[in-house]
Amino acid sequence: MLESLLAQADMNGSVNVAINIAFGIIATVMIFAAFSVVTTKNVVHAALYLVVVLAGVAAQYILAAAEFVAVSQVMVYIGAVMVLFLFGIMLTRAQIGKEEGLNNNGWQLGIPVALLLFGLMAYVIVDTYEDTVIGERTPFATEGISDQVLAPFLVPFLAISFVLLAAAIGAIVLARKD
Amino acid sequence: MLAQLAAEFPGWYPEWNIPYWLMSILRVVGGLVAVLLPAGGIVYIFLFKMMSFMQSRLGPMEAGPYGSMQLLAEVGKWMQKEDLAPDNADVRIYKMAPLIVLLSTFLLVVVVPFGPQAYFTNFETGIFYALAVASISVLGILIAGWSSANKYSLLGGLRAGGQLIAYELPMVLATLGVVIQAGSMNLNRIVEVQNTGEIFGIGLIGNPFVITQFIGFLIFMIAVQAELTQSPFDMPIAESELVSGYMTEYSGFRFLIFFIAEFATAGVFGFIASVLFLGGWGVPFTWFGWEGISDVAWWMNFVGPLIMFTKMFALVGVIMWVRFSYPRFREDQLQTFAWKVLIPLALANTAATAILKVVF
Numbered sequence: 001m002l003e004s005l006l007a008q009a010d011m012n013g014s015v016n017v018a019i020n021i022a023f024g025i026i027a028t029v030m031i032f033a034a035f036s037v038v039t040t041k042n043v044v045h046a047a048l049y050l051v052v053v054l055a056g057v058a059a060q061y062i063l064a065a066a067e068f069v070a071v072s073q074v075m076v077y078i079g080a081v082m083v084l085f086l087f088g089i090m091l092t093r094a095q096i097g098k099e100e101g102l103n104n105n106g107w108q109l110g111i112p113v114a115l116l117l118f119g120l121m122a123y124v125i126v127d128t129y130e131d132t133v134i135g136e137r138t139p140f141a142t143e144g145i146s147d148q149v150l151a152p153f154l155v156p157f158l159a160i161s162f163v164l165l166a167a168a169i170g171a172i173v174l175a176r177k178d
Numbered sequence: 179m180l181a182q183l184a185a186e187f188p189g190w191y192p193e194w195n196i197p198y199w200l201m202s203i204l205r206v207v208g209g210l211v212a213v214l215l216p217a218g219g220i221v222y223i224f225l226f227k228m229m230s231f232m233q234s235r236l237g238p239m240e241a242g243p244y245g246s247m248q249l250l251a252e253v254g255k256w257m258q259k260e261d262l263a264p265d266n267a268d269v270r271i272y273k274m275a276p277l278i279v280l281l282s283t284f285l286l287v288v289v290v291p292f293g294p295q296a297y298f299t300n301f302e303t304g305i306f307y308a309l310a311v312a313s314i315s316v317l318g319i320l321i322a323g324w325s326s327a328n329k330y331s332l333l334g335g336l337r338a339g340g341q342l343i344a345y346e347l348p349m350v351l352a353t354l355g356v357v358i359q360a361g362s363m364n365l366n367r368i369v370e371v372q373n374t375g376e377i378f379g380i381g382l383i384g385n386p387f388v389i390t391q392f393i394g395f396l397i398f399m400i401a402v403q404a405e406l407t408q409s410p411f412d413m414p415i416a417e418s419e420l421v422s423g424y425m426t427e428y429s430g431f432r433f434l435i436f437f438i439a440e441f442a443t444a445g446v447f448g449f450i451a452s453v454l455f456l457g458g459w460g461v462p463f464t465w466f467g468w469e470g471i472s473d474v475a476w477w478m479n480f481v482g483p484l485i486m487f488t489k490m491f492a493l494v495g496v497i498m499w500v501r502f503s504y505p506r507f508r509e510d511q512l513q514t515f516a517w518k519v520l521i522p523l524a525l526a527n528t529a530a531t532a533i534l535k536v537v538f
Contacts, residue, residue, distance in 0.1 A: 044324060048271070051317065071307045079313030079346070086320045087339045096268045096327050139302055142363060 019063050026063075030056035038110075041098040047085050054078055065137040068145055205298050212287045216445025216490060217438050218249050223491070224498035225441075232502050259430035266327035267427065275325060276428065276435040278318030283442045285311040290449045291366045293459050293482030294474040304365040305357060308450055309350050312405065315443070316342045319414070322436075323424035334423025337509065338414035342405060344516040349401035351524035355394040355531040356387050356454045365450075369458035370471040384462035388455040393527045395455045397520055402447045403497055404516070406440065410504040411512060444497060448490035456493075459486050 033052035040046050054077040061070035149157050196204075226248060230237030238245030263269045289304045291297040301307050316339055323335015357363055360371040368387075375385025388395045404411040415423035425436055452458060459482030460474075468474050507515070 042268075044268075044271070044321065048321065067301065068303050068306070071303050071310050075306070075310035075313065078317070079310055080343075083313065083316050083320065083339060083343060086317065086324075087336065087343075090320065090324050090332065090336060090339075096266060096325070142303055 023060065023063055026056050026059050030060075038107075041100075041102065042095075043089050043093065043099065043102065044086065046102075047082060047089060050085075051078055051082050054082065065139045067139045068142050208292075208296075209284065209287055209298060212290065212292070212449075213283060213442045213446070214438070216448070216487070216494070217442035219491065220441045220444055220494050220498070222246065222249055224495060228495070228498060229502050253434065256434040257431050261430050261432065262427075264327050264427050268325040268327070271321050272325040272427075273432065275318045275322035276432045276439070278321070279315045279439045280435050280442075282311055282315035282318065283439050283446060285314065286443065286446045287449070289365060290446065290453065290486075291369060291459060291482075292486050293479035294366070294471055294476075296459075296479040296482055297366065300366060301364065303363045305353055305363050305368070305450075305454065308365075309346070309353065312349075312443075312447075313342070313346055315439070319424050322428070326424070326427040328427055330420045330422075331424050331426045334414045334416075334420045334426065337420075338407060338424055341407065341411065341414060341512060344513055345401045345404035345411075345520075348397050348516060348520035348524045349405065351521065351528055352391075352394040352397040352401065353454065354524075354528045355391045358528070358531045358535050359387060359390060365453050365458070366471060369453060369460050370463075372457045373460035373463045374470060381462065381464045384457055384460070384464075386455065386457040391455065391527075391531070393523065394531075395451075397524050397527070398451060398454070399493070399496070400520065402451065403500060404512070406444050406447065406497070408444070408497060408501040410500070410507050412506060413509055413512060416506060444494050445490055448493040448497075449486055451493050452486060452489035456489050458489075459483070461485070 030053050033049045033056070036049040037046050037053065040049060054073065058070045058073040058078075061067075061073060226237045226245065238248035241247040241251045261273075263272050286308055288298045289301050289308050291300070291304075319338045319342070320335050323331045323333075323338070326332070356368065360368040362368060362371070372386050373384040375381070377383075377385050377389065407414050413423075414420075415425060420426070425433060428436060459478065463469070463474070466475065
């Protein structure tokens with residue numbers, strides 16, 4: 001595989017071999033961590049493996065020159081979502097050591113869903129790009145992203161913020177005692 | 179990359195040909211210096227000496243002149259100790275936790291610019307990145323509290339989690355004002371804007387954002403104080419209630435790592451605050467007739483770090499001064515202060531900055 005990569009790089013100067021190797025290593029770690037999330041016998045360990053997966057996604061974004069998305073990934077998923085996960089787990093059930101009965105009864109259903117999703121996404125990616133070689137990219141300016149979000153995509157952006165507002169109000173309603 | 183830089187800005191970069199490997203070594207060494215030197219300096223100057231003088235005592239005097247070698251003695255002492263873990267602890271995670279906290283410090287310093295080229299990486303989204311990786315340390319603290327198998331540790335970890343989540347928001351919102359005014363998230367660009375700026379047409383001192391963003395500066399420094407869990411925000415390690423919070427079970431060099439990370443992070447936040455609000459490594463560019471960052475003389479790469487260290491020690495001095503002067507808040511006061519005072523104030527500051535930016 002490495003040889004074909006090097007041959008590609010020789011033919012087409014824009015292929016960066018180091019980035020492709022790094023992609024492979026990070027992807028392997030992510031797959032291993034993702035399996036560990038569902039197989040480990042401890043909730044906190046599962047959450048920490050999930051952190052590895054999400055950090056891997058951020059690293060892949062960096063390799064794809066999507067700086068802003070990568071940093072958002074770290075901020076939102078690792079800095080906020082995972083911290084709240086761990087916070088919640090520790091407030092409620094936080095045993096040390098192995099724990100039984102973590103799987104729910106329908107866990108087998110996850111396997112066909114995962115396979116189906118994998119097949120669908122692989123098909124879409126292969127179908128879209130076919131043999132196109134995507135060369136090295138320079139990071140996209142952040143101003144460009146804000147110009148996109150606040151002009152042509154303003155309506156979807158506002159719609160999403162309404163969803164978040166609804167979720168925040170819902171949380172307050174659930175938490176109120178009176 | 180240097181060749182590319184030299185091509186972009188001809189005439190101001192000396193004719194050095196630094197190969198990539200040497201540049202990488204320089205960056206690694208520079209990163210270690212930028213983390214460990216502030217940590218050691220802060221502990222000696224403020225924790226050993228300033229606190230002692232404020233309490234009418236001398237502090238360490240035996241090791242070296244004026245006790246300046248005390249730090250090495252302490253490090254040697256911690257390194258010798260056995261690497262203990264409690265019987266019931268989740269040992270792997272227990273041992274990993276302090277490293278995650280230190281990792282967050284190193285990831286933070288990577289983004290700080292010390293001169294026109296004296297940076298580790300020139301991230302386009304610099305300040306956003308800094309705020310994002312600063313939150314990784316919470317993970318380390320939470321799992322340190324959990325894996326110790328100790329009620330005091332768990333409570334300390336939960337308190338730290340709640341506190342750091344609450345004070346991250348005012349910090350992000352206070353930074354927003356600076357980003358709006360500078361029109362960029364790149365830290366070097368923020369430095370350039372401050373040093374080329376003018377206040378009512380007078381460019382003598384540039385336009386350090388501490389003047390125009392004074393409310394933002396105050397909110398930022400208060401949030402930093404809380405993020406560093408320094409008094410009056412030190413409930414996570416409140417010694418009279420929780421022994422030592424999430425650090426209770428740690429000893430030896432793992433405690434040392436927590437300790438270094440605490441003061442090194444104070445130093446890095448000092449660097450970031452001086453970049454955001456005090457003009458960073460720069461001097462007002464009009465003093466030397468520089469138009470923009472590409473005209474800055476090459477020697478600023480050497481003077482810049484000195485300026486940064488001076489500003490950082492001044493800011494951390496204020497943090498430590500507050501730490502030694504005020505008693506601890508109550509837990510509910512801490513949360514109320516963040517959610518009901520700082521966050522609304524920071525939102526108002528952001529809105530006001532945005533309106534003024536459009537008007538002027």
